[in-house]
Structure formats: C-alpha cells, structure tokens
Amino acid sequence: MSFSLADREDTIIALATPQGVGAIAVIRLSGKDAIKVTNEVFHGKNLEKQASHTIHFGTIRDGEKIIDEVLVSIFIAPKSFTKENVVEISTHGSSYIINQVLKLFIRKGVRPAKPGEFTQRAFLHGQFDLAQAEAVADLIHADSESSHQAALSQMRGGFSSEIQELRNQLIHFASMIELELDFVEEDVEFASRDDLRALVERILRIVEELILSFDLGNVIKNGVPTVIAGKPNAGKSTLLNALLNEEKAIVSDIAGTTRDFIEDEISLGGVIFRFIDTAGLRETTDTIEAIGVSRTQEKMKTASLILYLFDLSDTDLVEINRDINKLENLGVPFLKVANKIDKAKENIINQLKTQHPDTIFISAGNKENLEGLKSRILELVNLDKFRTGNTIVTNVRHYDSLTKTRESLLDVLTGLDNQVTNDFLAMDIRRALHFLGEITGQVTTDDLLANIFSKFCIGK
Ligand SMILES: Nc1nc2c(ncn2[C@@H]2O[C@H](COP(=O)(O)OP(=O)(O)OP(=O)(O)O)[C@@H](O)[C@H]2O)c(=O)[nH]1
Numbered sequence: 001m002s003f004s005l006a007d008r009e010d011t012i013i014a015l016a017t018p019q020g021v022g023a024i025a026v027i028r029l030s031g032k033d034a035i036k037v038t039n040e041v042f043h044g045k046n047l048e049k050q051a052s053h054t055i056h057f058g059t060i061r062d063g064e065k066i067i068d069e070v071l072v073s074i075f076i077a078p079k080s081f082t083k084e085n086v087v088e089i090s091t092h093g094s095s096y097i098i099n100q101v102l103k104l105f106i107r108k109g110v111r112p113a114k115p116g117e118f119t120q121r122a123f124l125h126g127q128f129d130l131a132q133a134e135a136v137a138d139l140i141h142a143d144s145e146s147s148h149q150a151a152l153s154q155m156r157g158g159f160s161s162e163i164q165e166l167r168n169q170l171i172h173f174a175s176m177i178e179l180e181l182d183f184v185e186e187d188v189e190f191a192s193r194d195d196l197r198a199l200v201e202r203i204l205r206i207v208e209e210l211i212l213s214f215d216l217g218n219v220i221k222n223g224v225p226t227v228i229a230g231k232p233n234a235g236k237s238t239l240l241n242a243l244l245n246e247e248k249a250i251v252s253d254i255a256g257t258t259r260d261f262i263e264d265e266i267s268l269g270g271v272i273f274r275f276i277d278t279a280g281l282r283e284t285t286d287t288i289e290a291i292g293v294s295r296t297q298e299k300m301k302t303a304s305l306i307l308y309l310f311d312l313s314d315t316d317l318v319e320i321n322r323d324i325n326k327l328e329n330l331g332v333p334f335l336k337v338a339n340k341i342d343k344a345k346e347n348i349i350n351q352l353k354t355q356h357p358d359t360i361f362i363s364a365g366n367k368e369n370l371e372g373l374k375s376r377i378l379e380l381v382n383l384d385k386f387r388t389g390n391t392i393v394t395n396v397r398h399y400d401s402l403t404k405t406r407e408s409l410l411d412v413l414t415g416l417d418n419q420v421t422n423d424f425l426a427m428d429i430r431r432a433l434h435f436l437g438e439i440t441g442q443v444t445t446d447d448l449l450a451n452i453f454s455k456f457c458i459g460k
C-alpha cells in the first residue's frame with residue numbers, strides 16, 4: 001500500500017478504541033475539515049468558534065435523527081498529535097452507534113483512515129522521527145514492564161538523538177572532504193584524517209553496542225528463552241506446569257513422556273520468560289523419542305538460560321557431575337535444580353551441598369521452593385541490563401540499518417589505512433550517513449514509509 005500526496009489532503013476518520021462493545025468508544029478525525037464537518041452534524045455549541053483543547057457536550061444527528069449523545073474534543077492545528085485539526089468524538093460504545101457515526105461522516109466526504117495513517121501524518125509533519133513512530137507501535141503492543149520501558153524510552157527520543165548527533169558530526173567531515181575535492185590542485189587538507197579516524201571509531205563503538213543490544217531487545221519483546229532439560233522422569237513437565245500454574249504438559253511416571261517442545265510464557269519481575277519443556281535426555285532406541293532428544297540438544301544451544309533438572313530419588317552424583325560438565329562446555333548459563341526433595345535421601349543432599357553449593361532444592365510436585373527458584377532465575381539473567389536507561393534496539397529495520405552502517409564505517413577505516421583517494425573516502429562516508437539517516441527517517445523512501453506504517457492497525 002502506498003500513500004499519494006493527494007491522500008494527505010483528505011480528512012480521515014477511524015475508530016480509535018478497540019472494536020467491540022465497550023462503555024465508551026472514541027472516533028477520531030484528522031485533517032483540515034475535521035472541525036468543520038463535525039460541526040455540521042453536531043448539535044450543541046458552534047464547534048468552529050471554540051478554543052483548542054476543549055471538550056463539548058451535544059448530540060450527533062443524521063438530519064433530524066439523533067444518533068447519540070456525545071462529548072467532542074477539539075484540537076486545532078498544529079497543537080495536536082497529527083499537527084492537523086483533530087476531533088475526538090466519545091460516543092457510547094455500541095457497534096451500531098459507531099457504524100452510524102462513521103457512515104454519516106463518510107457520506108460527508110471524510111475518508112476512512114488507512115492503517116497507521118494518523119501516526120504517519122504525525123511523522124510527516126515532524127511530530128517525531130521514524131524510530132519514534134515505530135516505538136509508538138511497539139508501545140501499543142508492549143505487554144510487559146520491560147518491553148514497555150524500552151518502547152517508552154525510544155519514543156521519547158533517547159535513541160534517535162544519539163544517532164542524530166553522531167550523524168551531524170560525520171556530515172561535517174563528509175563536507176570537508178568533499179570541499180577538498182574542489183581544491184585538488186592545491187593539495188590542501190581541511191579534514192584532519194586523525195580526527196576523522198577517531199570519530200569513525202567512536203561511532204563504530206556505539207553502533208556495535210546498539211547492534212549487541214538488539215539481542216537483548218529481542219529478548220525483551222519475545223521473552224527470555226528458558227529450556228528445562230534433564231533425564232526422563234526428572235519432573236520437567238511437572239515443573240513447567242507448576243511455574244505456569246496450569247496443566248499444560250502431560251505428566252506421567254513413564255520415562256519418555258514428553259517428545260516435543262511444550263512452551264509458554266510467564267512474567268517474572270516484569271520480564272517475560274518463555275519456558276520450554278523438552279524431551280528427557282537419554283540414549284534411546286525409540287526413533288521418535290530420539291528425534292525429540294536431538295531437538296532438545298539443539299534448543300539448549302539457543303537458549304538464554306537452561307534449568308538443569310535432576311531427580312534426587314533416582315540420580316547419583318557421578319551422573320550429575322557428568323551432565324554439569326557437558327553444560328559447562330555448552331556455554332549457556334544454567335541453574336542446577338534438584339527435584340523431588342520430598343523423596344530424597346539425606347546423604348545425596350549433603351553431598352550436593354558440599355560439591356555444588358549453588359544447587360536449588362525444590363519439589364515440583366508439591367510446589368515447594370518455587371519462589372526460591374524464580375528469584376535465582378531473575379538473578380541470573382541480570383535484570384539490571386533490562387532496567388537501565390540504556391538504549392535498546394528492538395526493531396529489525398534499525399538492526400539492519402545499523403549493520404549496514406557498521407560495514408560502511410569499516411570501509412571508511414580501511415580506506416584511511418590504504419590512503420584511498422578523497423572521492424572514495426567521501427563515498428563511503430556518504431553511505432554510512434545514508435544508513436544512519438534511515439534509522440531516524442532523515443533518509444526515507446516511499447516504499448520504506450508505506451512498509452512501516454502499514455504495520456500499524458487502523459485508527460493508530
Ligand atoms: N515425589 C515427587 N514426584 C514428582 C515430583 N515432581 C514430579 N514428580 C513425578 O515424577 C514423574 C515424572 O514427571 P514428569 O514431569 O512427567 O517428568 P519429565 O521430566 O517431564 O519426564 P519425560 O517427559 O518423560 O522426560 C511423575 O510421576 C511426577 O508425578 C516431586 O517433586 N516429587
């Protein structure tokens with residue numbers, strides 16, 4: 001979908017609150033005729049004579065017929081979200097009323113808004129930059145405290161101002177070097193190559209940090225992947241159910257019950273964790289179970305955290321130590337979780353306490369010490385990372401532009417090393433500037449815009 005220039009002149013309308021029956025529904029209009037058209041169907045005060053940011057009670061009428069009693073809020077351009085005239089009509093939340101009001105306005109020449117069109121107009125009128133517009137979308141979809149925080153700080157511009165500042169410094173160098181091109185004969189140097197290198201290296205460090213933060217950002221959006229692994233019958237499915245507080249996975253005393261992944265999310269301390277129950281790890285002759293086991297091993301490699309679960313009533317230390325050894329080689333952070341404390345023999349508990357003092361003892365079956373386990377999980381993922389005001393990249397498009405920025409910055413450095421000619425150097429800098437500009441929307445193409453805004457829902 002694309003927006004033509006003519007589209008931008010239209011006055012648009014959409015339901016701003018969710019579809020369905022609520023106590024109140026809000027219908028929003030934006031465009032130069034928003035107030036004028038509303039005034040034509042509104043009985044109460046003359047809306048065209050009211051001040052911005054005021055609310056008015058009255059009725060919406062189709063001819064003589066009253067559709068609803070409403071409250072109308074008025075925002076006069078440019079002091080509104082879209083920087084155009086905006087009207088918000090609060091009606092009663094029946095879908096019949098909503099449809100009647102929408103139809104009435106459409107008959108009067110107002111056009112239904114396309115997905116994201118309000119936000120796009122806000123962007124086009126300089127209300128915020130692209131990274132912020134996308135953060136609006138993220139904020140709407142944020143369902144945990146940490147993803148909410150990340151989106152909020154991005155929307156407030158933390159992310160973009162950093163990029164813009166760097167970009168400005170680089171623009172200065174690019175123009176200096178381009179200026180030198182005009183004076184080739186004289187062989188002058190306006191831009192100190194040492195300063196340029198220092199700046200490029202500084203930008204590169206920040207860009208790399210932002211690229212790294214993408215992993216973290218992803219985790220915030222999609223949940224920390226946490227694999228529950230261990231021998232068959234250790235109680236993995238029981239633990240998943242206990243953490244989720246529902247009977248999600250089948251539990252039985254038959255070893256090899258779980259053969260595929262079963263996963264679900266819960267929020268701990270404001271962070272979403274995605275717990276994944278797996279097929280028990282053992283040598284097996286059952287083909288299907290064997291596939292399950294090898295998939296478990298794959299899944300463990302990509303996890304952010306592994307809960308290594310073992311059965312205190314049916315495991316010896318030799319076996320546990322062998323497993324722990326393997327886990328250490330894997331390099332994924334893991335917790336040693338001893339299950340079935342209710343059935344444990346005294347001596348294995350004592351041995352574990354000396355050899356592995358960090359073991360967490362639980363009973364998944366009796367929901368014993370689950371709180372202790374949860375707090376250790378939270379400690380391990382180092383929540384401070386999630387809570388600091390640090391900029392976190394959560395958007396694939398930004399990630400992509402950052403990676404391309406990095407490549408072109410590295411090209412600039414190689415160019416400096418090899419003392420390439422100024423026109424090549426300037427070209428590489430311009431490329432880096434282009435990709436940085438893509439993030440903040442200083443460089444845009446219609447395709448890019450259409451693509452971003454079409455991901456919004458109608459009414460946003
Ligand atoms: N006594 C006791 N039994 C438990 C506890 N946790 C789980 N069990 C039992 O251990 C058996 C195996 O539990 P599951 O949760 O199916 O074990 P699993 O690790 O998912 O097994 P697989 O899917 O076969 O790999 C079941 O009979 C559970 O009731 C516990 O804390 N105490």
Ligand SMILES: [Mg+2]
Pocket residue numbers: 236237238249250251257258277278
């Ligand atoms: Mg199981």
